[in-house]
Amino acid sequence: xxxxxxxxxxxxxxxxxxxxxxxxxxxxxxxxxxxxxxxxxxxxxxxxxxxxxxxxxxxxxxxxxxxxxxxxxxxxxxxxxxxxxxxxxxxxxxxxxxxxxxxxxxxxxxxxxxxxxxxxxxxxxxxxxxxxxxxxxxxxxxxxxxxxxxxxxxxxxxxxxxxxxxxxxxxxxxxxxxxxxxxxxxxxxxxxxxxxxxxxxxxxxxxxxxxxxxxxxxxxxxxxxxxxxxxxxxxxxxxxxxxxxxxxxxxxxxxxxxxxxxxxxxxxxxxxxxxxxxxxxxxxxxxxxxxxxxxxxxxxxxxxxxxxxxxxxxxxxxxxxxxxxxxxxxxxxxxxxxxxxxxxxxxxxxxxxxxxxxxxxxxxxxxxxxxxxxxxxxxxxxxxxxxxxxxxxxxxxxxxxxxxxxxxxxxxxxxxxxxxxxxxxxxxxxxxxxxxxxxxxxxxxxxxxxxx
Numbered sequence: 001x002x003x004x005x006x007x008x009x010x011x012x013x014x015x016x017x018x019x020x021x022x023x024x025x026x027x028x029x030x031x032x033x034x035x036x037x038x039x040x041x042x043x044x045x046x047x048x049x050x051x052x053x054x055x056x057x058x059x060x061x062x063x064x065x066x067x068x069x070x071x072x073x074x075x076x077x078x079x080x081x082x083x084x085x086x087x088x089x090x091x092x093x094x095x096x097x098x099x100x101x102x103x104x105x106x107x108x109x110x111x112x113x114x115x116x117x118x119x120x121x122x123x124x125x126x127x128x129x130x131x132x133x134x135x136x137x138x139x140x141x142x143x144x145x146x147x148x149x150x151x152x153x154x155x156x157x158x159x160x161x162x163x164x165x166x167x168x169x170x171x172x173x174x175x176x177x178x179x180x181x182x183x184x185x186x187x188x189x190x191x192x193x194x195x196x197x198x199x200x201x202x203x204x205x206x207x208x209x210x211x212x213x214x215x216x217x218x219x220x221x222x223x224x225x226x227x228x229x230x231x232x233x234x235x236x237x238x239x240x241x242x243x244x245x246x247x248x249x250x251x252x253x254x255x256x257x258x259x260x261x262x263x264x265x266x267x268x269x270x271x272x273x274x275x276x277x278x279x280x281x282x283x284x285x286x287x288x289x290x291x292x293x294x295x296x297x298x299x300x301x302x303x304x305x306x307x308x309x310x311x312x313x314x315x316x317x318x319x320x321x322x323x324x325x326x327x328x329x330x331x332x333x334x335x336x337x338x339x340x341x342x343x344x345x346x347x348x349x350x351x352x353x354x355x356x357x358x359x360x361x362x363x364x365x366x367x368x369x370x371x372x373x374x375x376x377x378x379x380x381x382x383x384x385x386x387x388x389x390x391x392x393x394x395x396x397x398x399x400x401x402x403x404x405x406x407x408x409x410x411x412x413x414x415x416x417x418x419x420x421x422x423x424x425x426x427x428x429x430x431x432x433x434x435x436x437x438x439x440x441x442x443x444x445x446x447x448x449x450x451x452x
Contacts, residue, residue, distance in 0.1 A: 119150030227432030232385030
């Protein structure tokens with residue numbers, strides 16, 4: 001049986017070995033999930049809300065140990081790991097408080113004596129999740145999906161296998177019925193069979209564009225509903241009247257938090273020429289002040305990427321862009337899984353750092369003539385997760401909203417996920433929405449009921 005090895009990306013040392021599940025073990029998980037579903041779907045929403053609130057409480061109780069596990073497995077600075085666990089507790093608490101309201105029947109006046117929409121759970125939902133936010137990505141799916149009455153099976157990224165099993169234990173310890181939430185240790189080859197299995201009713205994927213296309217093809221062939229949250233190439237637009245003293249920290253954080261490994265990170269900084277020099281100077285100084293080192297150190301802001309191959313891939317994108325004329329004004333050194341925070345100027349639309357997703361601490365900075373040129377440049381992307389615009393002219397900024405076909409538009413703030421707001425993308429960034437009311441309705445049957 002094949003072995004999964006988790007490795008600390010900072011030390012390079014083996015953390016633990018795990019055995020992948022056999023076909024029999026995977027089938028047992030599927031059957032257990034199917035057997036659990038009817039009683040779970042019939043469980044009163046108040047009880048389901050009580051259980052997800054218990055998960056929130058356990059997350060806060062275990063913040064330090066879970067954060068440490070996350071940092072060991074994928075290199076996230078420990079302070080940011082704790083913040084991720086706290087955000088996970090928030091999303092659980094949000095659905096504990098709002099789940100019943102979101103799932104209540106929607107009464108509609110027609111010719112019937114009574115007509116309404118009921119929201120019934122679908123069954124077992126398969127979640128295929130990435131390593132970059134190993135708890136948050138899972139819980140923003142699981143909290144609404146389980147609260148809606150579905151059961152869930154998690155196929156997590158192998159380098160965060162410890163996090164996957166810790167998540168399963170959270171639901172067990174919170175008192176969820178056996179089979180309600182299960183993590184399976186399986187390779188990519190097993191995914192096609194999982195999606196095609198009669199027990200699985202829908203699939204949620206957070207991952208790359210390539211993975212999204214493959215999963216959508218398999219799910220489509222099997223007529224299974226999907227929600228896809230894929231890559232991003234977010235623009236950070238800086239108009240000439242932007243208040244850099246007020247907002248520069250936000251702009252830098254939007255690129256560099258989590259060592260730049262975020263789908264919704266600012267990746268293309270599009271700056272109007274009259275403020276460009278000031279922006280570049282202040283951005284460089286801010287990045288130069290970051291503490292780099294062990295992700296376990298409290299002061300560290302930049303550490304290693306999650307794996308050495310990821311750092312090598314980023315290095316290759318930068319190298320190709322430099323060969324095409326980009327200029328390195330800071331950084332561009334790699335040592336193992338560490339990639340130095342890097343700023344590139346003279347970036348054009350043909351370069352990898354402009355048109356591809358750069359998943360690491362690299363900022364492509366582009367100078368443009370005026371406001372409209374900045375909006376036009378921001379639109380120039382195959383991705384559509386989000387755009388952020390910094391300006392003091394809010395009324396003009398409002399006019400730009402409809403010009404950007406992304407899933408989110410943030411003014412004077414970084415694009416971020418919030419349990420209260422729907423989250424998702426357009427174009428090559430996927431489809432469907434997570435979080436808010438839309439997130440809990442993503443995997444339900446919106447059933448029309450008509451009574452005469």
